[in-house]
Amino acid sequence: MRETLQGVIPPVITPFAGEELDLEAFRANVARWDQTGLSGYLVLGSNGENVFLDDGEKLDLVAACRDTAAAGKIIMAGTGCESTRATVRLTARAAAAGADCALVITPGYYKGQMTGERLEAHYRAVADAAPIPILLYNVPKFTGLNLAPAVVGNLATHPNIVGIKDSSGDIGQLIQIRRRTPEEFAVFVGAAGAFYPGLCVGAAGAILAVANAVPELCVAVQARFRTGDLEGALQLQRALMDLTPLVTSVHGIGGLKAAMAYRGYAAGDVRSPLAMPGPAARQEIGAEMERLEALRSRL
Amino acid sequence: MRETLQGVIPPVITPFAGEELDLEAFRANVARWDQTGLSGYLVLGSNGENVFLDDGEKLDLVAACRDTAAAGKIIMAGTGCESTRATVRLTARAAAAGADCALVITPGYYKGQMTGERLEAHYRAVADAAPIPILLYNVPKFTGLNLAPAVVGNLATHPNIVGIKDSSGDIGQLIQIRRRTPEEFAVFVGAAGAFYPGLCVGAAGAILAVANAVPELCVAVQARFRTGDLEGALQLQRALMDLTPLVTSVHGIGGLKAAMAYRGYAAGDVRSPLAMPGPAARQEIGAEMERLEALRSRL
């Protein structure tokens, strides 16, 4: 597992037809992503509208991804729940449904009580019980909680905790995490703005919303980095910077789905209370996608 | 419904024996609370470890509260989920299980996308579908999101939206809400520090964690206020101020359960990753409960 945990992984979107889960659309997307050099798929991430899915839907999505994805693609499932025991249960079921590893978000509802000690106990209990390896998931903008590098360092000694997705966007924290963890511990960048810089400080790859819509460009950033074409990698990183906010902070998952639709992906709708962007936003996103498509075609 | 929506309502804790739901303990607490002058019970609130419960447990708790509580007690159920449709479904099932009304938290996971417009659409859809009246629930410290008074004012015109629990602790906001809503719209204070001040500006009552442990004192604050004994009401409010942080921000639900145990309630354990407080914290809580018990005995 550890040696393959690298590269670009999209937190795959969950297509809905109206409010209903559209598994066929989901499969179609996976089949198409398979052609792009992505290392694998994060199913049930924040961008997968995880919090809107019931357990049956969650397991259907993992199984559909497993069935469809090419051999060798990492199937990572977002299985973190607020309680330890629900997390343990969902992780076991996701493993049975075909997940290779699980990404476990910090439980943040009772953030005032979530000391480093409590978080560490939670992760150890989950990792002890899990039939598959576990990655930590730190995303302060959603949880209101930061997983301190010292805690990550402690947890990295657990044999079944193999990596982290850090979406803080704090590059200094990424360096701190890298320092306190063994080389084989897979550090994934979870904020698009920190992708190339993250590679420069030792990240194994990135899990990025934009990789749903422009996987080839994201893959190319890391490919160029690996071959030593730093200037070329940075150029692509810069090119991604205008799309990134449009499909995350500004227009959210609706914006991401609109961007994917521009490329012909079967993105579908979002579940309420989220909403798809209006015409002006779609135009803004379309213009940016057009610019990037020109860039992609010249890769 | 509207005329009875007033008074002190505890967001009732959910007792666990280890990690298992203990319905007998829950029923015992309700039976005992029934003797204290509380107006009703909020089942499945934040203090009820809502986010740790599965749907079956949630409905069992509502039904157990309905069965046990004395006639005339309001049974309010926390049915807010992140998605509109899950909220609609759980509200219907809670109604079937015996809830009189539902308290619906602002869906906050995708907080950056939750504009006033989106929140309004969410609440209207839920209220349209609900077989029981709905109350809004604004708790920025948990959700990272504030429900603006203007949005509350709009929603208060919906015939099936009958009130709000505002836990912001912002007394100015409470006044703004009161101004923009009709008199029969029930405004509950959700922050202990704003209880008596909230009554002074027109709140119908309060939904307070501390009311689990010291219901008599909370009820007495409002009783004194109603009879015009403002000085006496304020004195009790002041007396509650040291316990409040111990059972909320400082020691959390574990602290609240420890305080209840001091009074002989069947509070049980918390689910992991929460933890019960250690000996020092218990002693601190016990000392404060002792002080308040002396006060209560002289009521």
Added chain:
Amino acid sequence: MRETLQGVIPPVITPFAGEELDLEAFRANVARWDQTGLSGYLVLGSNGENVFLDDGEKLDLVAACRDTAAAGKIIMAGTGCESTRATVRLTARAAAAGADCALVITPGYYKGQMTGERLEAHYRAVADAAPIPILLYNVPKFTGLNLAPAVVGNLATHPNIVGIKDSSGDIGQLIQIRRRTPEEFAVFVGAAGAFYPGLCVGAAGAILAVANAVPELCVAVQARFRTGDLEGALQLQRALMDLTPLVTSVHGIGGLKAAMAYRGYAAGDVRSPLAMPGPAARQEIGAEMERLEALRSRL
């Protein structure tokens, strides 16, 4: 001093003609405010554009206020600087210029280092040296720092620290402060939304931006409260709630000066980088002032 520290005090605005201090306009305002029942004046507060004034201007303003104000009006000067020694010096000079007491803001630039212990040492050093009594000033929205009630309680034992202006808007904190300080310690509310509620929990008065523009209404809130006309006081409090954000959070000091100009005060301009509001904002403010003027005329 202590017995007179009560009532409504405006943090008086500093009129500029273009960028130049206009002392004549300032005196004219004080003379007019003198007719309104205000208890005194806070010169050099945040609303007085304190951070834009040099030391000469500051002392001229204090002296002008002293010279103009009617006998018995409290002259309070905002003398808090980032360093202890600058605060000591300015307090001494303000006293020499005629200030009755000084309002000392928490030094917040190095907020990460400003523990309760450091703040307490700062205030003790200032109070020890000051020839006039000191009031604490807690305004988290400007300083990013909160002065904990426990620290206020400690400082209230100092013979030369006679009160506090708390602008947190946190009514629970106001109750905590009130509990931990002797009755003669003057607690002023600094957030308009907490004015009436603050009186209900024992505040001595309020220091409010809106009192620059509608002093009569603010004074009437407290007058009604004192005579036991709680309903009437609350009604006026509610009436103030729409003006308040327009002259603080929304349009800032420029908005406040526009509101004052509507009433014929010599408000003048703001210093750059602040700006006066545009026509739409002025119209919004004017409409609100018109509504309040109708109310005032019926007092």
Added chain:
Amino acid sequence: MRETLQGVIPPVITPFAGEELDLEAFRANVARWDQTGLSGYLVLGSNGENVFLDDGEKLDLVAACRDTAAAGKIIMAGTGCESTRATVRLTARAAAAGADCALVITPGYYKGQMTGERLEAHYRAVADAAPIPILLYNVPKFTGLNLAPAVVGNLATHPNIVGIKDSSGDIGQLIQIRRRTPEEFAVFVGAAGAFYPGLCVGAAGAILAVANAVPELCVAVQARFRTGDLEGALQLQRALMDLTPLVTSVHGIGGLKAAMAYRGYAAGDVRSPLAMPGPAARQEIGAEMERLEALRSRL
């Protein structure tokens, strides 16, 4: 000016003997720093206790730096005040005292009013009037305000605005700034954790508190980066990560002065209300300095 604006620049500390400015100590430090490969000095930065200095002290420090520093060293002065006109005046006087360029912090006291438009107007007015080039200074942790990349892009077109110090630590923002500004616009990293990553994305250099205490290591990071020894540069960057919080967020300027004293610099005391660290903190800092000294001696 533009071509020389690069490399490592310490925001130099201001030594005090007790509470008194110690210019001799200051000169001694500059003389010693002159031997270390630093590109220049930022006088009157946040780490220079700028907010504790009066105008006379400020100009004495600029002049002393000018007199002492070797030819070719950049003398940058922190001249930003809350008002536009005070900033213009201090910039002119700093230029007269020998500053080569001025670093102008975003005026943040009235942060709610500081729109991009107001900030842009402020900076244009300052830059128009300044006899020396201006750099923008963005430090959200102190000001509570972020200078958006779009605003930076607009300001970079002004002929007298030649660079920025961005202390947000947000590497994505650094990339955005770099994209929106011409190549000769000097982007300085102001957060130690983003130093090496910043160089990787096109920063001209860094202005770092730690460079006061370990200038040689900081200079070596950039030297290695320039010669293409990326692995070596990253190694040094990692080595700096434990000292950084000790001399900034944890122990503040007192911690930084203690670290400098370890190396024999004449760091002196801090002004009150800041305080020097106690014995335990000094030991922690000393241990870290010892580790880094071993590293430095092997450079």
